[in-house]
Amino acid sequence: xxxxxxxxxxxxxxxxxxxxxxxxxxxxxxxxxxxxxxxxxxxxxxxxxxxxxxxxxxxxxxxxxxxxxxxxxxxxxxxxxxxxxxxxxxxxxxxxxxxxxxxxxxxxxxxxxxxxxxxxxxxxxxxxxxxxxxxxxxxxxxxxxxxxxxxxxxxxxxxxxxxxxxxxxxxxxxxxxxxxxxxxxxxxxxxxxxxxxxxxxxxxxxxxxxxxxxxxxxxxxxxxxxxxxxxxxxxxxxxxxxxxxxxxxxxxxxxxxxxxxxxxxxxxxxxxxxxxxxxxxxxxxxxxxxxxxxxxxxxxxxxxxxxxxxxxxxxxxxxxxxxxxxxxxxxxxxxxxxxxxxxxxxxxxxxxxxxxxxxxxxxxxxxxxxxxxxxxxxxxxxxxxxxxxxxxxxxxxxxxxxxxxxxxxxxxxxxxxxxxxxxxxxxxxxxxxxxxxxxxxxxxxxxxxxxxxxxxxxxxxxxxxxxxxxxxxxxxxxxxxxxxxxxxxxxxxxxxxxxxxxxxxxxxxxxxxxxxxxxxxxxxxxxxxxxxxxxxxxxxxxxxxxxxxxxxxxxxxxxxxxxxxxxxxxxxxxxxxxxxxxxxxxxxxxxxxxxxxxxxxxxxxxxxxxxxxxxxxxxxxxxxxxxxxxxxxxxxxxxxxxxxxxxxxxxxxxxxxxxxxxxxxxxxxxxxxxxxxxxxxxxxxxxxxxxxxxxxxxxxxxxxxxxxxxxxxxxxxxxxxxxxxxxxxxxxxxxxxxxxxxxxxxxxxxxxxxxxxxxxxxxxxxxxxxxxxxxxxxxxxxxxxxxxxxxxxxxxxxxxxxxxxxxxxxxxxxxxxxxxxxxxxxxxxxxxxxxxxxxxxxxxxxxxxxxxxxxxxxxxxxxxxxxxxxxxxxxxxxxxxxxxxxxxxxx
RNA sequence: GCCCAGUUGGCGCAGUGGUAGCGCGCUCCCUUGACAUGGGAGAGGUCAUAGGUUCAAAUCCUAUACUGGGCACCA
Numbered sequence: 001x002x003x004x005x006x007x008x009x010x011x012x013x014x015x016x017x018x019x020x021x022x023x024x025x026x027x028x029x030x031x032x033x034x035x036x037x038x039x040x041x042x043x044x045x046x047x048x049x050x051x052x053x054x055x056x057x058x059x060x061x062x063x064x065x066x067x068x069x070x071x072x073x074x075x076x077x078x079x080x081x082x083x084x085x086x087x088x089x090x091x092x093x094x095x096x097x098x099x100x101x102x103x104x105x106x107x108x109x110x111x112x113x114x115x116x117x118x119x120x121x122x123x124x125x126x127x128x129x130x131x132x133x134x135x136x137x138x139x140x141x142x143x144x145x146x147x148x149x150x151x152x153x154x155x156x157x158x159x160x161x162x163x164x165x166x167x168x169x170x171x172x173x174x175x176x177x178x179x180x181x182x183x184x185x186x187x188x189x190x191x192x193x194x195x196x197x198x199x200x201x202x203x204x205x206x207x208x209x210x211x212x213x214x215x216x217x218x219x220x221x222x223x224x225x226x227x228x229x230x231x232x233x234x235x236x237x238x239x240x241x242x243x244x245x246x247x248x249x250x251x252x253x254x255x256x257x258x259x260x261x262x263x264x265x266x267x268x269x270x271x272x273x274x275x276x277x278x279x280x281x282x283x284x285x286x287x288x289x290x291x292x293x294x295x296x297x298x299x300x301x302x303x304x305x306x307x308x309x310x311x312x313x314x315x316x317x318x319x320x321x322x323x324x325x326x327x328x329x330x331x332x333x334x335x336x337x338x339x340x341x342x343x344x345x346x347x348x349x350x351x352x353x354x355x356x357x358x359x360x361x362x363x364x365x366x367x368x369x370x371x372x373x374x375x376x377x378x379x380x381x382x383x384x385x386x387x388x389x390x391x392x393x394x395x396x397x398x399x400x401x402x403x404x405x406x407x408x409x410x411x412x413x414x415x416x417x418x419x420x421x422x423x424x425x426x427x428x429x430x431x432x433x434x435x436x437x438x439x440x441x442x443x444x445x446x447x448x449x450x451x452x453x454x455x456x457x458x459x460x461x462x463x464x465x466x467x468x469x470x471x472x473x474x475x476x477x478x479x480x481x482x483x484x485x486x487x488x489x490x491x492x493x494x495x496x497x498x499x500x501x502x503x504x505x506x507x508x509x510x511x512x513x514x515x516x517x518x519x520x521x522x523x524x525x526x527x528x529x530x531x532x533x534x535x536x537x538x539x540x541x542x543x544x545x546x547x548x549x550x551x552x553x554x555x556x557x558x559x560x561x562x563x564x565x566x567x568x569x570x571x572x573x574x575x576x577x578x579x580x581x582x583x584x585x586x587x588x589x590x591x592x593x594x595x596x597x598x599x600x601x602x603x604x605x606x607x608x609x610x611x612x613x614x615x616x617x618x619x620x621x622x623x624x625x626x627x628x629x630x631x632x633x634x635x636x637x638x639x640x641x642x643x644x645x646x647x648x649x650x651x652x653x654x655x656x657x658x659x660x661x662x663x664x665x666x667x668x669x670x671x672x673x674x675x676x677x678x679x680x681x682x683x684x685x686x687x688x689x690x691x692x693x694x695x696x697x698x699x700x701x702x703x704x705x706x707x708x709x710x711x712x713x714x715x716x717x718x719x720x721x722x723x724x725x726x727x728x729x730x731x732x733x734x735x736x737x738x739x740x741x742x743x744x745x746x747x748x749x750x751x752x753x754x755x756x757x758x759x760x761x762x763x764x765x766x767x768x769x770x771x772x773x774x775x776x777x778x779x780x781x782x783x784x785x786x787x788x789x790x791x792x793x794x795x796x797x798x799x800x801x802x803x804x805x806x807x808x809x810x811x812x813x814x815x816x817x818x819x820x821x822x823x824x825x826x827x828x829x830x831x832x833x834x835x836x837x838x839x840x841x842x843x844x845x846x847x848x849x850x851x852x853x854x855x856x857x858x859x860x861x862x863x864x865x866x867x868x869x870x871x872x873x874x875x876x877x878x879x880x881x882x883x884x885x886x887x888x889x890x891x
Numbered sequence: 892g893c894c895c896a897g898u899u900g901g902c903g904c905a906g907u908g909g910u911a912g913c914g915c916g917c918u919c920c921c922u923u924g925a926c927a928u929g930g931g932a933g934a935g936g937u938c939a940u941a942g943g944u945u946c947a948a949a950u951c952c953u954a955u956a957c958u959g960g961g962c963a964c965c966a
Contacts, residue, residue, distance in 0.1 A: 005928065192965090199966080217966055230966090263966080272966040281966080340965050386895065390961050393894080397962080490960085525903080527959085558914085559904075563896085565959085567903060575914060578928040589925030645905075645913070660925080668924085748932095754920095755932040761921050792923090848910085852947085861946040866909060 002591065002707075006584035008548030011703045016132060024718055025066070025078065025137040038069035039483040040078045041464050041513075042131075042138070043496070044146060046085030047123035048092045051130040053522045053530065053556075053568065054489065056540035060553045061519060061560060062487045063136045064640055067695035070137070072724045077480060078137060079467045081144035082124045086456030087181050087347045090409040093119060109408050116409050130541065135549055135698045137720075144467045146459040147411065154466035155411045155459050156433040158503065163431045167363050167506075168403075170415075174283040175402050177355040178345035179301030179315070183406040184359050185345060186455060187399055188494050190352050192341040199338035200323065201269060203331045204229060207245035207254055213238060214333050216268025218340055219278075220326070221319040223248065224307045225296035226255055228274040230285055233259035235270050249331045250322065251308060258289045277356050293356060299406075301353065315353070360404040360413060360452070367502040368395045380501060380511045383638045384562040387490060387518050394494050401499075403455045410453030419446040461499035464512035471507075481508060485515040485638075490563065493518065517638045518563055522556070525569035543573055550697035551576040557696050558644040579648060580700050583690070586656050587704040590682045593667045593675075594711055602713025603680040610733070614666070615783055617681045619740035620659040621731035623650060624685045628725060631692055647693050655685060658744065665789050683711040688725030739779055742814045743786055749813035750791035753820060756834055757809045757827075764794035765820050768805060771883065772816035780816065810835065810887045815876075817883045828891060835888050842881045849874035 019025065040062055045055055062078060070076045093116055094104055104112045124145065131138065144151060162168035175184040200220050205212040215229055226248050231238040241257045248255050255274075262281060263272050276286025277295045286293060296307040303310045303318045310318045326332040343352040372395050374380040375388060382388045404413060416430045418439035430436045430447070438445050462470070464486070468477040482504070488497060497516050504512030523529055524536040531537065543552045555576040559566045594603070610618055627650040634643040663678035687708045694701040705719040716722035750767060759765060767787075769780060777798070780787065784796045799819070807826050808819040852858055852870050859867060 002925090004926070006926095215966070219966085264964095268966055270966095274966090279966080281964095338965095342965095384896095387961095389895070393962070493961095561904080564904090569903080569915095571915065572903080574928075578926095581926065581928045585926035585929085587925085592925065642905075649913075656926085657930085661930095664924095751931060752933085758920080761931075762923075852909095855946070858946040862909085863946095866947085869909080 002584065002588040004585075004588075006548070006581050006700060008544075008550065008580070008699065012133070012135075012549055012699045015699050015702045016135065019137070019718070020132065020140060022717065023141075024720060025070075025076065025139050026141060034075055037075040037077050037480065037484075038066065039076070039480045040066060040485060040487070041467055041483055042078065042080055043486075043488045043492075044081040044083035044144075044460070044463065045127050046083050046088055047120040047127065047145075048085055048089050049123060050126055051134075051540055053538050053540050053543075055127075055131075056134060056552060057519060057522050057556045057560060057566065058487060058489065059131055059134055059136050060556050061517065061640060063134070063553075063698070064557060064695040065485060065487070065517075065635075065638075066137050067698060067720060068635055070720045071691060071694060076137070077139050077142070079142045079144060080128060080131065080136075080138035080140060081142075081463075081467065082120075082127055082146070083460060084120065084145065084147040084410065084456060086405060086410050086453070087178075087183065087407055088456075089120060090116070090407050091181065091347055093409070104408060113408055133544065133549065134540070135553065137698075142467065144463075146456070146463070150469065151459055151462070151466050152411060152433070154462045154470050155454065156414045157471035158458075158462055158507065159414050159454070160431050161507070162362060167367065168360060169363065170358060170360050172356060172358045173361065173400075173402070174280045174354055174356050175359055176343060176345075176352045177299060177357065178348065178350065179299070179353050180348045180350040181345060181407070182299065184355075184357060184402050184404060185352065186402045186457075189346045190343040191346050191349075193344050193349075194339055195342045197338050197340055197342075199268060199336040200326075200332065201334035201336075202249065202273075202326055203333050204246040204249060204255075204273075206241075207247050212246050213241060213257070213271045214269045215271045215273040217273055218338060219319070220322045221303070221310075221315060222275040222278045222296065223273055223322065224251055224303070224310060224318075225275045225277050225294040226251075226253075226273045227276060227286065227291040227294060228255050228258050228289060230258050230260045230263050230272045230274050231270060232263040232265045233261065235263075235265045238271060249329060250325055256289075258285070258291075260285050260288065278354055280354050283354075283356065295356065297353060297355065299355065299357070359402050360415075360450075360454075362401040362403055364398040364400055364502075367506055368398045370505040371395055371498065371501040374501065374505065374511050379514065381515050383515060383517045386563060387493060387516075391493060391498060395498060401455075403458050404450075404452040405455055406452055408453065410456060411459055413450040413452050413454055415450040416447045417450070418442060418444050419448060420444040422448075457495055457499060460496055461503040462507070464500055464504055465508060481512070482510050483513045485517055486513040487517045487519065489521060490518045491521065515638070519560055520563060520565035522566045522568045525567050525571075527565070527567050538568060538570065543570070547573040547577040548580060548699075550580050550700045553698075554579060554644065554696050558641050558648065561641045562638065579652070580697060582652055582656060583693070583697070583700055583704065586651070586660060587686060587690075587708065589660060590686050591707055593663075594679055594683060598710035598713075603676075603683050603711050604713070605680045605684050608677055608680065610731075613677050613681070614662075615736060615739055615743075616659055616662040616786065617677055618731075618733055618736040620655065620681060620685055622733040622736045623654045624688065625729060625731040626737075627654075628688070628692065629729070644696050647689065647696070651689050651693070655689065658740075659685075661790060662786055665785055679711075683708060687712045687714075691719060691722070691725050694719050742776060742779060743783055746780065746787055746813045746816075746818070747790045749811040750787070750793070750818060750820070753809050753811045753818075754791070757820075757822060757825070757831065759822070759825065761792070764792055765822070766795040766797070767791070767793050768797055768799045768803070768808075768819045768821075770799040770802065770804070770817045770819065772814065776814050776816060780814070804887075804890060810884070812838075812880045812883045815879065817887065832888065832891055835884055835891075839881065839884050839888065842877050842884070846874065846877040846881055849877060 043058060066076050066078045097103060176190045178185055197218050199216050199218055201214050201216050203212060203214045229246055242259045244257055245254045246257060274282045274285050274291060276282045276291050277293045278297055294306050296304055297315060298304045301315050303313045305311045310321060313321060323332060344350060345352055372392060375392055382391060414431055414433050416436055421427050421439055421441050435447055464483050465477060465481055468480045470477055500512045528534060528536060540552060551573050555572045627646055630646050631643045663682055666674045666678050690701040690705050702719050714722050788796050805819050805821040807823040808821050809826055809831050811818045849870055853874055
């Protein structure tokens with residue numbers, strides 16, 4: 001016998017291990033010629049610590065899809081893995097070192113990387129273990145890491161192939177430099193933040209004396225590197241100055257006034273200081289006007305020797321000092337408050353410094369074109385569709401991708417330079433995974449590898465095929481590629497999804513996945529992002545301990561509407577835990593009412609012709625069939641939340657609250673033969689529902705299925721090997737649903753009456769039904785037992801000759817009037833009040849419908865069914881009204 | 892500045908043409924042989940605003956406001 005409440009822990013550890021040991025999600029999809037498998041590659045979590053709630057959501061959704069497809073008979077392959085995480089991971093390690101007052105340089109590159117390696121493999125273990133605990137049906141034999149040997153091979157192959165095709169180049173460009181992380185970043189690794197700042201107006205005098213002009217800037221310290229001032233060519237104020245020279249204050253350097261269209265005359269003073277080395281726009285202006293590049297800020301964020309007296313100061317200190325000196329020299333004309341957005345590093349949030357430096361870039365235009373075409377031709381679809389447009393726009397305006405990073409943790413760039421030749425003009429380094437024996441130019445054997453590593457996203461971009469052995473063109477690759485669907489958050493749509501599409505198309509000529517399912521971010525209940533500093537994080541592991549894994553999964557799934565963020569609160573877990581308990585107890589009930597041992601072949605449902613079943617049996621089977629088909633339709637569109645909700649409603653409302661209650665009539669009766677039908681129906685419907693719920697709540701459903709399976713004649717070792725609930729359509733019955741609805745209405749009306757008239761719940765009362773259509777009357781008396789049982793009646797009988805018992809309360813439902821004699825209990829004024837309220841409500845409705853039917857345009861233009869519907873609604877309302885008024889009069 | 896999404900009962904959300912549903916919360920009643928992590932009943936919404944299309948609008952169109960997001964600019 002099951003316990004009274006569901007205790008998740010023992011059930012979870014039992015099945016978690018069993019699934020793994022039996023290789024339930026093993027390599028069934030291994031290279032073979034079987035049916036096309038459902039393939040998913042995990043968005044590999046960074047090896048920076050433990051699983052957070054966002055991972056829980058992401059992986060729950062994937063697991064739901066994977067289990068769903070497996071349930072429906074498809075081979076599945078979900079590849080587990082982790083990401084080395086480049087800057088993010090190195091930062092965490094560096095913070096640890098900092099706590100010991102050390103930097104990575106104290107360890108040296110080799111020791112640092114090896115300590116990263118051992119630390120990251122610890123994290124890897126933790127994360128994968130947590131994914132397993134979440135119930136994820138991953139193919140554990142395929143575990144991959146973005147920096148393991150197989151993935152390194154793919155990285156080298158991709159780099160080399162890009163190099164050969166001229167898709168990768170090294171060049172000196174303006175890049176986003178994170179001073180704190182000490183590395184270049186790509187454009188999409190920069191986020192923009194509104195920050196309070198100032199706009200300083202600085203006067204630059206004309207060379208040799210004269211008025212000169214005033215520029216406006218938010219970054220005065222960069223003036224030390226100014227090599228021009230730009231104005232709009234049509235700006236009358238400055239027309240006379242174009243071509244003249246100004247004297248740069250503090251540096252006493254001559255700089256020209258140039259005319260350039262990009263200058264906005266209405267902003268600031270209409271004159272812009274130009275610092276080609278430290279501003280992307282200025283860099284372009286400099287290019288157009290042949291201006292010199294003077295780097296005054298170094299990669300360490302300090303002023304360089306070019307900054308004269310300011311050399312060695314930090315950016316911030318230099319700003320203060322420059323302003324102070326300008327003020328002292330009378331050059332600072334004005335200081336205004338100014339809000340502007342500042343680019344910050346997505347990993348450490350410190351202000352990014354635009355800097356000219358030599359980096360590796362991937363040429364993106366030609367890679368983006370096939371990816372765009374794939375969307376256009378529908379070979380790649382994004383769910384929800386609304387993310388398609390931003391995706392297309394980003395690809396259409398793509399810029400070259402800076403892929404070199406000045407950190408140590410990552411794939412070292414596979415490029416080798418000859419020490420003797422590297423400074424020569426037109427020198428071409430050698431590309432390859434291992435060190436070349438000698439330099440082809442000079443035969444020298446002193447070759448140095450590029451010290452930089454690749455952007456972590458470079459290896460991530462190859463993930464959907466590197467995990468299947470690419471560049472080897474084995475059967476494993478051809479069998480699994482392209483994968484079926486990728487599930488991820490919108491925050492990495494460009495960083496990752498787009499790049500996988502591009503590299504997949506480039507490497508294999510086919511999209512890496514046909515569908516991308518984009519989910520939202522899990523936020524706190526107020527809608528704020530969860531963060532350690534805000535202290536609003538919800539730890540999925542703590543939640544699993546507290547409420548059970550299935551509760552956590554269901555709670556996330558039922559809120560995961562496509563593309564929408566989830567305001568998550570711990571309270572939502574209570575509801576899901578209660579639902580798990582409801583499942584547990586409904587199974588407990590069913591098992592209590594089944595024979596002790598299952599007959600050979602189970603309790604067959606096939607033996608009952610539809611007409612041999614009771615109305616409630618046919619009804620629940622019809623509802624069940626409808627639920628299955630709805631659920632399947634929703635899952636096809638990745639409407640996971642809606643599917644979860646449909647199942648929840650069916651199990652709790654229809655199955656438990658109505659069917660189980662009605663089944664008790666026969667199960668608690670003395671007629672043994674009558675128990676066969678409800679037993680078979682209970683077993684089949686519950687088992688099928690558990691199967692459908694399994695992808696959402698794998699543990700509890702697996703456990704309960706194990707007890708139920710003999711009763712439906714199944715012997716599979718695991719639920720997922722038992723086949724999907726089938727069929728459904730043969731049980732569809734609009735008639736059963738309609739008829740049961742009529743009876744439910746009667747029960748509800750009588751319950752309301754009891755509650756409002758304060759009839760003690762234990763007191764059985766009788767009800768007399770009057771009037772109504774013969775169809776409804778026949779139905780009512782045929783299934784009078786339902787009403788008696790559910791409304792707790794002592795008797796339900798028809799009225800004779802319009803007999804109306806005195807001292808009765810009245811309810812109107814399904815076209816009939818029900819009199820409930822309540823002598824001694826009834827409060828007549830209360831009853832009158834109750835009925836008058838109902839009359840008022842109905843009068844409004846009848847009037848509304850009458851107006852509609854009296855509207856000639858409606859009658860003429862509305863479709864026939866609509867007119868008929870309104871007519872019958874009107875007749876219905878009037879009939880009820882008539883009955884109630886009748887009763888009121890006689891009261 | 893451009894684009895996208897959202898705005899529905901106290902809270903969180905469903906609902907793509909016939910005047911609204913769910914969960915939580917709230918009120919009242921009930922420990923009845925699956926479950927109090929339960930059952931029954933109830934209160935509570937002119938679906939952001941203003942126009943328009945339509946016989947009919949939460950739903951379609953336009954504008955506005957607010958919120959969130961993407962992109963660009965940001966001297």
